[in-house]
Amino acid sequence: MIAVLVVVGVASLAAFAGLHWYAWRRLVRDTTVRAGLARRAGTAVFVLGPLLMFAAVASERAGAPFWLQQVLAWPGFLWMAFSIYLVLAVLAGELVRPLLRRHLDRRSAAQAPEAGPVREPEPVLVPTAEPQTPTPPPTPAPVSASGPSRRLFVSRVVGGAAAVAATGIVGNGAYGVLRGPRVKRVTVPLARLPRAAHGFRIAVVSDIHLGPVLGRGFAQKVVDTINSTQPDLIAVVGDLVDGSVEDLAPAVAPLAGLRARHGTYFVTGNHEYFSGAEPWVEHVREIGLRPLENARVEMGAFDLAGVNDVSGENYGDGPDYDKALGDRDPRRAAVLLAHQPVMIHEAVKHGVDLQLSGHTHGGQLWPGNFIAAAANPTLAGLERYGDTQLYVSRGAGAWGPPVRVGAPSDITVVELASKRA
Numbered sequence: 001m002i003a004v005l006v007v008v009g010v011a012s013l014a015a016f017a018g019l020h021w022y023a024w025r026r027l028v029r030d031t032t033v034r035a036g037l038a039r040r041a042g043t044a045v046f047v048l049g050p051l052l053m054f055a056a057v058a059s060e061r062a063g064a065p066f067w068l069q070q071v072l073a074w075p076g077f078l079w080m081a082f083s084i085y086l087v088l089a090v091l092a093g094e095l096v097r098p099l100l101r102r103h104l105d106r107r108s109a110a111q112a113p114e115a116g117p118v119r120e121p122e123p124v125l126v127p128t129a130e131p132q133t134p135t136p137p138p139t140p141a142p143v144s145a146s147g148p149s150r151r152l153f154v155s156r157v158v159g160g161a162a163a164v165a166a167t168g169i170v171g172n173g174a175y176g177v178l179r180g181p182r183v184k185r186v187t188v189p190l191a192r193l194p195r196a197a198h199g200f201r202i203a204v205v206s207d208i209h210l211g212p213v214l215g216r217g218f219a220q221k222v223v224d225t226i227n228s229t230q231p232d233l234i235a236v237v238g239d240l241v242d243g244s245v246e247d248l249a250p251a252v253a254p255l256a257g258l259r260a261r262h263g264t265y266f267v268t269g270n271h272e273y274f275s276g277a278e279p280w281v282e283h284v285r286e287i288g289l290r291p292l293e294n295a296r297v298e299m300g301a302f303d304l305a306g307v308n309d310v311s312g313e314n315y316g317d318g319p320d321y322d323k324a325l326g327d328r329d330p331r332r333a334a335v336l337l338a339h340q341p342v343m344i345h346e347a348v349k350h351g352v353d354l355q356l357s358g359h360t361h362g363g364q365l366w367p368g369n370f371i372a373a374a375a376n377p378t379l380a381g382l383e384r385y386g387d388t389q390l391y392v393s394r395g396a397g398a399w400g401p402p403v404r405v406g407a408p409s410d411i412t413v414v415e416l417a418s419k420r421a
Contacts, residue, residue: 019087020046026090027163030155049079056080057400060212066247073212074402078170081365081401085169089162096161100154173365173403177214180221181205181396181409183229186382188389189417190302190353192333197301198418203231203260205411206339206358207395209271210251211242213402219254222396222411226258229413233262233299236289237358238269238309238339242399245279256287262299264289269339269359270311271399277308277317292337294320302333302416305352309339319343325350335416341376341392348388355390356414362394362407369407380407 028042056076059069193200203226210219226234236255241248258264266289268277281291290297292306305328307319319338328334336352338344340359347355362380363369373379378392394410 016050020050020083023083023087023090026093026155027086027159031152031159049075049083052076053079053083056212060242063244066212066243069212069243077213077401078174078403081173081403081405082166082170084365085166085405086162089165090159093158093162097154097158100157101150104150104154169405170401170403173405174401176404176408177398177402178218180218180225181411183225184410184412185415186391186412187415187417188354188382188391189419190333190389191387191419192302192331192353193416193418193420194301194333195418195420197299197333197416198420200233200299200301200416201229201231202335202356202414202416203229203234203411204237204356204358204391204393204414205234205396206237206393207239207269207361207397207399208236209239209242209395209397209399210248214397215251216254218397219251223254223257225411229411231260231413233304234258234260234264235337235356236264236266236284237337237356237393238267239271239358239395239399240266240269240284241275241280242271243275245276245283249283252283253287255284255289258288265297265304265306265337266291267306267337267339268293268309268312270309273309273311273315273317277312277315292324294323296324296328298332302335302353303328304335304337306337307343310343319346321346321350325352333416341378341390344377344385344388344390347390348386352388354414354416355388356393357390358393358395360392360394361399361404364398364404364407365401366406 024043024046028039028046032039032042052072053076056069056072058064059072205222205226208214208219208222240255241252255264266281266284268281268291272280281293285291292304294307296303296305298304303325305324307321307324308317310319312318325334325336330351333353334351336347336355338347338355338357341355341357343357344355357378360372360376360379363372369379376392377383377385378390380392380394382389382391384390391412391414393412394407396409396411398404398409
């Protein structure tokens with residue numbers, strides 16, 4: 001197993017290095033003069049970017065001083081996103097490159113003077129003792145259609161367009177994250193929901209990912225957005241943080257301002273276990289959130305249950321569906337908070353009406369959505385599995401790069417509807 005991981009790791013690093021070399025070749029070597037200042041500066045960027053990226057990941061995993069994590073996180077994680085779209089843009093440029101060359105060749109041919117018959121000048125007679133031989137006109141040099149200057153021009157146009165495209169995509173994606181999540185509204189009819197609970201609204205927020213990049217200001221935006229919807233209940237379905245309570249308690253503090261008539265409930269995600277699930281469960285309880293650790297509460301008209309994330313199994317603290325749902329009245333509707341969509345299969349077995357999840361980020365960075373869709377039964381939105389419905393939020397924040405492309409962040413207000421109403 002270790003040997004397989006080593007091989008996969010080496011192959012991944014080799015692919016990463018190869019793609020960076022390819023992007024450097026197209027964007028730096030092919031667009032600059034040898035040994036010039038521009039080439040040295042471009043090469044420095046392509047060396048420093050990956051180093052900062054690896055340093056950002058390593059400092060977070062190793063628990064480095066939080067100030068150091070913050071210093072490394074922004075440039076390192078932004079380079080991670082930028083390099084993805086830079087490589088994709090350069091690959092797309094390979095399709096444009098021959099078309100541009102062909103266009104320039106045609107334009108050059110159209111502008112070249114047409115070759116006509118060359119009239120030899122009449123000889124000039126000069127009185128002399130010896131006869132003079134007429135001097136022929138100079139032969140014009142052929143026009144090169146693919147000289148060094150043309151190749152350099154094509155490389156600069158294609159490379160510049162690729163850099164501008166990648167910068168625009170990443171900049172727009174970062175803006176989408178930093179401005180805060182938008183509100184989505186979904187109506188979910190439940191067969192066992194009584195008429196008295198018709199219209200009950202649950203604000204679902206997942207994957208806030210407070211850490212070295214997204215801090216207290218972002219948390220306040222999330223709180224303000226949720227409170228503006230005036231929900232009956234708030235469900236925080238995991239991946240609240242990336243870091244320790246000691247480092248992130250100030251960032252999480254705004255969540256004490258969440259307001260809902262029936263309170264705020266919390267279940268763990270996989271990142272809570274990476275960050276220390278037990279101290280985080282205690283801390284969120286202290287600031288007013290109610291953790292559901294394989295537990296259930298009666299909301300009057302329906303049961304609200306929550307289970308620990310499946311990654312907790314590695315820490316002896318995994319989900320226990322029997323404890324959360326085993327002894328409930330099967331005539332009552334049940335809503336389950338579970339971080340990962342893959343937990344839907346157990347929810348179906350236990351007769352849950354609706355599972356609320358996050359975890360996928362909707363893929364976060366296209367084309368990552370294809371990978372996330374392959375790993376999860378539902379990528380985002382509402383789907384039905386037998387008699388159980390699953391709603392998956394794309395999440396409010398972002399992990400790693402503070403960038404989203406093709407997967408906008410959201411806070412979802414799920415309105416429960418009674419079929420008896």
